[in-house]
Amino acid sequence: MELTVWGIITAIVVGLIVGALGRLLVPGRQNMPIWLHMLIGIGAALLGTVLARAMGIATETAGIDWMELLVQVVLAAIAVALVAGVGRRRGVTHQ
Helix, strand or coil, X not given: CCCCHHHHHHHHHHHHHHHHHHHHHCCCCCCCCHHHHHHXXXXXXXXXXXXXXXXXXXXXXXXXXXXXXXXXXXXXHHHHHHHHHHHHHHHCCCC
């Protein structure tokens, strides 16, 4: 895999989309800034690509690799749920 400027730009754009889809999959309200969802999405997109290739799912296709995208979105949803859960626990005050 060659790392080019277009490859990096594509990874960022896909990461933003994956982060938004991950946020939509998690039920309830997440008290997180949008930039954190973006970072989670970019990280999930990169990690999802690595995992998909390790599992033999990702292939070089002319179009969208739907299975790889599914792995990325599931990772983003898990990460959003974990980060939102940590934020909720920190915000709880006991009297």
